[in-house]
Amino acid sequence: MRITILGAGVIGVASAYWLQKAGHQVTVVEQREGAGLETSWGNGAIIHVSSVQPWAAPGVPLKVLKWLGQEDAPMLLRLSALPRMWRWGLDFLLASRPAAHQAGALSNLELALLSARSMAEIRAETGVEYDCATQCVLKTFADDETLDAAQAAHLALAPHGLVTERLDREACVAREPALGPVSHRIAGGLYFPQDEVGDCNKFSQGLAAWCAARGATFHYGTRVRGIITQGGRVAAVSTSLGEIESDAVVVALGSHSPSVLAPLGIQVPVYPVKGLSVTTPRSVWPEGPRMAILDDSRKFALTPLGDRYRIVGSAEVADYDTTPSPRRIAALMRNVGELFPQLALADSAPGAVRWAGLRPMVPNGRPWIGPTRIPGLYLNTGHGHTGWTMAAGSGRRLAGLLGDRANEMAPLA
Numbered sequence: 467m468r469i470t471i472l473g474a475g476v477i478g479v480a481s482a483y484w485l486q487k488a489g490h491q492v493t494v495v496e497q498r499e500g501a502g503l504e505t506s507w508g509n510g511a512i513i514h515v516s517s518v519q520p521w522a523a524p525g526v527p528l529k530v531l532k533w534l535g536q537e538d539a540p541m542l543l544r545l546s547a548l549p550r551m552w553r554w555g556l557d558f559l560l561a562s563r564p565a566a567h568q569a570g571a572l573s574n575l576e577l578a579l580l581s582a583r584s585m586a587e588i589r590a591e592t593g594v595e596y597d598c599a600t601q602c603v604l605k606t607f608a609d610d611e612t613l614d615a616a617q618a619a620h621l622a623l624a625p626h627g628l629v630t631e632r633l634d635r636e637a638c639v640a641r642e643p644a645l646g647p648v649s650h651r652i653a654g655g656l657y658f659p660q661d662e663v664g665d666c667n668k669f670s671q672g673l674a675a676w677c678a679a680r681g682a683t684f685h686y687g688t689r690v691r692g693i694i695t696q697g698g699r700v701a702a703v704s705t706s707l708g709e710i711e712s713d714a715v716v717v718a719l720g721s722h723s724p725s726v727l728a729p730l731g732i733q734v735p736v737y738p739v740k741g742l743s744v745t746t747p748r749s750v751w752p753e754g755p756r757m758a759i760l761d762d763s764r765k766f767a768l769t770p771l772g773d774r775y776r777i778v779g780s781a782e783v784a785d786y787d788t789t790p791s792p793r794r795i796a797a798l799m800r801n802v803g804e805l806f807p808q809l810a811l812a813d814s815a816p817g818a819v820r821w822a823g824l825r826p827m828v829p830n831g832r833p834w835i836g837p838t839r840i841p842g843l844y845l846n847t848g849h850g851h852t853g854w855t856m857a858a859g860s861g862r863r864l865a866g867l868l869g870d871r872a873n874e875m876a877p878l879a
């Protein structure tokens with residue numbers, strides 16, 4: 467089949483890999499000058515099988531309301547965004563019920579575990595380099611109460627394949643000596659042996675080049691204008707380069723998926739939730755952490771990534787704006803500086819990059835992967851805070867649905 471994939475973020479590129487492997491003729495259309503340059507550029511770089519629980523969870527809606535209007539709150543809902551997203555908000559509320567949250571966590575874990583296996587296969591087959599490191603993710607907690615609650619939530623997923631190890635303060639320091647001087651600030655931590663670290667942008671670019679060298683076509687600097695149907699099924703994609711005839715089309719446009727689908731009458735509840743990162747040379751603190759540290763109470767992640775550190779945090783519902791707000795960057799750096807004073811000014815070090823990206827969030831936190839009611843039109847979108855974690859498995863699952871199992875699944879939209 468001639469399959470056109472819209473978007474060359476990590477999801478579009480992983481889809482291209484698996485669809486090409488299944489024998490299809492693949493074309494990818496991307497508005498930027500290369501792969502992985504939007505949300506897949508500056509994310510937290512953690513393949514965190516351990517963090518696939520949907521954000522919609524018991525107690526979260528109340529916290530969001532409490533933080534309304536607080537500029538430096540970890541999760542900020544701007545009042546200006548409310549009129550456009552009341553329906554999304556209502557669905558988020560429903561998805562926060564305990565049973566719905568647990569169902570989302572289980573379904574995401576299954577996909578994340580498939581992804582982890584798929585990543586290992588892709589690495590072995592392609593040799594793509596992306597600063598990959600394994601067995602190096604630790605979440606720290608300020609008090610026993612929150613640590614107990616987090617451990618209980620993770621243990622509920624243990625029968626389904628999630629491995630978690632609880633560490634006391636001393637064991638945390640033994641795993642990550644950089645925590646030594648600040649060990650009085652943590653009660654302990656959870657260590658996740660299945661999690662990995664890697665540069666999502668490098669992976670996307672490397673895998674795209676690998677696919678291109680084997681016959682896939684990547685049209686960079688090319689904007690998708692719309693999807694053309696004929697006789698009720700997909701026929702072509704209209705782009706700034708002209709029309710591309712297609713037997714099937716995969717929409718992998720991240721937060722921008724809804725605007726391309728809406729003219730066809732297909733509504734997907736993907737809404738952008740902005741996050742921030744600072745990427746800074748590792749030389750700012752050469753003796754710093756070797757493990758990725760997620761700090762629960764200060765809501766940041768610090769990821770050693772090749773010769774850089776990446777510091778990540780913040781969730782802001784503020785439409786499609788991708789300007790990193792100075793005030794929220796300052797709040798992020800303040801939080802990091804509280805635990806690691808050596809990094810308090812890392813955002814102004816020579817070579818540091820401040821960045822913002824849009825998590826493509828669906829209310830129940832479960833990505834939309836599969837067919838629509840228009841024959842030939844498929845979705846691979848809505849991966850929210852775990853798109854890097856789930857990319858390899860999402861592409862594989864989609865390729866399965868486009869093959870022999872094409873008629874097994876009911877349309878998603």
Ligand SMILES: Cc1cc2nc3c(=O)[nH]c(=O)nc-3n(C[C@H](O)[C@H](O)[C@H](O)COP(=O)(O)OP(=O)(O)OC[C@H]3O[C@@H](n4cnc5c(N)ncnc54)[C@H](O)[C@@H]3O)c2cc1C
Nearest residue numbers: 473475476477497506509510512690720741852853854855
């Ligand atoms: C701060 C932050 C931290 C994160 N940390 C992690 C993490 O540690 N682990 C994890 O698993 N996930 C993380 N994520 C989430 C992850 O980055 C995303 O889920 C993932 O990158 C989404 O990939 P995507 O391919 O769907 O979207 P994108 O990477 O945004 O790709 C969509 C592509 O579509 C293109 N496009 C859009 N419109 C058009 C058009 N009209 N024509 C042509 N092209 C178009 C865009 O240019 C873009 O390249 C984080 C996200 C943020 C913001």
